[in-house]
Amino acid sequence: MKIWLGDTMTGLRASYLRELRAYFATPLAYVFIAIFLMMLGFFTWEASRFFDTGAADLQPFFYWHPWLFMIFLPALSMRLWADEGADGTAELLLSLPMTITGLAAGKLLAAWTVAGLSLVFTFPMWITVNYLGSPDNASILLTYAMSLVMAGAYLSIGAAVSALVNSQVLAYIIGVVIAFIFTAAGWPMVTGAVAGLLGAGVGDLVAQFSFLTHFETAERGVLEFRSFLFFIGFVAMWLALNVIWVSQRRSAAR
Amino acid sequence: MLELKQLAKSFGEHKAVDSVSFTLNKGEVLGFLGPNGAGKSTTMRMVAGVIEPDRGDVLISGNSVISQRREAQRRLGYLPEGAPLYRDMTPVEFLKFMAAAHDLTRAERNAAIDRVIADARIANVASRRIGNLSKGYRRRVGLAGSLLHDPDVLVLDEPTDGLDPIQKRAVRALIARMAPEKAILISTHTLEEVPAMCNRAIVIDRGRIVADGTPESLASQNPGGLEETFIKLTEASESEAA
Numbered sequence: 001m002k003i004w005l006g007d008t009m010t011g012l013r014a015s016y017l018r019e020l021r022a023y024f025a026t027p028l029a030y031v032f033i034a035i036f037l038m039m040l041g042f043f044t045w046e047a048s049r050f051f052d053t054g055a056a057d058l059q060p061f062f063y064w065h066p067w068l069f070m071i072f073l074p075a076l077s078m079r080l081w082a083d084e085g086a087d088g089t090a091e092l093l094l095s096l097p098m099t100i101t102g103l104a105a106g107k108l109l110a111a112w113t114v115a116g117l118s119l120v121f122t123f124p125m126w127i128t129v130n131y132l133g134s135p136d137n138a139s140i141l142l143t144y145a146m147s148l149v150m151a152g153a154y155l156s157i158g159a160a161v162s163a164l165v166n167s168q169v170l171a172y173i174i175g176v177v178i179a180f181i182f183t184a185a186g187w188p189m190v191t192g193a194v195a196g197l198l199g200a201g202v203g204d205l206v207a208q209f210s211f212l213t214h215f216e217t218a219e220r221g222v223l224e225f226r227s228f229l230f231f232i233g234f235v236a237m238w239l240a241l242n243v244i245w246v247s248q249r250r251s252a253a254r
Numbered sequence: 255m256l257e258l259k260q261l262a263k264s265f266g267e268h269k270a271v272d273s274v275s276f277t278l279n280k281g282e283v284l285g286f287l288g289p290n291g292a293g294k295s296t297t298m299r300m301v302a303g304v305i306e307p308d309r310g311d312v313l314i315s316g317n318s319v320i321s322q323r324r325e326a327q328r329r330l331g332y333l334p335e336g337a338p339l340y341r342d343m344t345p346v347e348f349l350k351f352m353a354a355a356h357d358l359t360r361a362e363r364n365a366a367i368d369r370v371i372a373d374a375r376i377a378n379v380a381s382r383r384i385g386n387l388s389k390g391y392r393r394r395v396g397l398a399g400s401l402l403h404d405p406d407v408l409v410l411d412e413p414t415d416g417l418d419p420i421q422k423r424a425v426r427a428l429i430a431r432m433a434p435e436k437a438i439l440i441s442t443h444t445l446e447e448v449p450a451m452c453n454r455a456i457v458i459d460r461g462r463i464v465a466d467g468t469p470e471s472l473a474s475q476n477p478g479g480l481e482e483t484f485i486k487l488t489e490a491s492e493s494e495a496a
Contacts, residue, residue: 003324003325006357007324010354010355010357011355013354014351014354014355017351017354018340018343018351018354021342021343021347022340022342022343025342025343026342087338087339087340087341088334088335088336088338089338089339089340091299091304091334091335091338092332092334092338092339092396092399094302094303094304095302095303095304095327095330095332095334096327096352096355096356097323097324097325097327097328097355097356098324098355099324249305250303250304250305250306251305251306
């Protein structure tokens with residue numbers, strides 16, 4: 001057990017540093033952050049009419065996080081394992097004395113760090129509301145924290161999917177589709193349709209698995225521990241799937 | 255140092271490796287020969303712990319790749335077929351990654367990196383991107399990575415493939431220098447290299463060992479030398495396939 005933990009930490013550190021380097025060695029991270037910020041700005045200012053709400057808070061900004069994460073974060077995670085498969089470096093990786101759990105966690109954390117950095121660079125929004133009025137900064141910080149945790153949940157889907165296919169494009173598309181399912185499940189349009197079809201109880205149940213539902217309370221600045229646990233549990237589950245899918249390479253089942 | 259016990263692996267119906275056993279001692283450089291698809295790479299991947307065998311076991315310095323996989327892997331240096339590398343890294347960054355993977359301390363790491371850069375003769379490309387390097391340099395970077403932690407057992411899948419004659423000679427010299435301290439398993443297509451590089455040769459065909467001996471003894475089985483022996487031993491599969 002002690003050796004397992006040591007080899008897991010070794011794997012985590014080695015792959016985290018490598019992946020973080022890889023994001024910034026290519027223009028990927030810079031382009032990602034720039035486009036993400038542009039889109040978030042566009043939706044907040046134009047689509048949500050930030051100024052017209054007349055309230056000094058960031059609700060019109062946070063509202064778009066799940067939807068933008070759904071489209072953007074699979075682009076960060078798609079390369080994590082798909083590239084290892086396509087370039088044959090998975091072969092090298094699996095010959096090294098590290099656990100797959102450590103490797104998978106390191107990769108996920110590297111992508112998570114880039115996502116976190118993107119959130120940090122949204123600080124002008126926060127400065128703007130503080131300039132315009134006096135918002136509740138504690139609740140804004142809380143919403144940011146929850147958004148970061150939710151980003152991890154989106155990334156964990158994409159990372160696991162990228163272990164299944166050797167093509168980044170395929171990993172992206174499948175990642176977005178699964179992310180869409182877990183996002184839209186809480187969309188009134190979808191929950192309404194499900195409730196109409198299968199009864200209100202089922203509609204509520206489906207909504208319980210949606211990121212929208214769990215992020216909604218945080219958007220209002222309320223910390224619901226249940227939602228925090230949901231996202232953490234979600235990450236743990238997809239990380240486990242990720243480990244299983246990579247391990248299957250070792251048994252050469254695929 | 256390296257022991258293979260009745261190793262077997264099938265992919266679906268196809269028996270890639272069918273009960274391969276041999277022992278390799280310190281100081282031995284084993285040339286692993288066989289036609290394409292004979293099971294060389296599959297055997298080496300099982301030795302490296304990359305894929306799990308269906309049956310059998312591999313012991314690396316007494317550690318089983320099945321039950322103590324990572325302990326075994328600590329004592330192994332592996333160069334996969336085609337020397338896959340991270341293209342976005344420089345050789346130095348790649349070697350740092352390998353050092354992290356083997357959990358070397360900072361002092362060990364810097365000494366080891368200097369040593370393998372000199373051994374593999376990659377000092378002049380050490381800070382260029384791997385993606386921009388020639389095939390020969392990439393192979394040597396991969397080789398440097400497999401030597402970094404000074405393993406007991408080296409498994410090199412076609413280390414000289416794609417190298418020019420000068421580079422081949424350099425790799426051979428490097429292997430000869432390391433040979434007394436290690437057990438080395440090398441697969442190759444180039445039969446002429448075997449007497450120059452190896453002091454033992456095994457021919458496998460359709461997943462089974464069909465010959466095991468010194469390169470000289472294999473060559474003397476036929477007036478045509480090693481190449482004739484190799485063709486004689488493996489032609490059965492060719493005619494069957496045809």
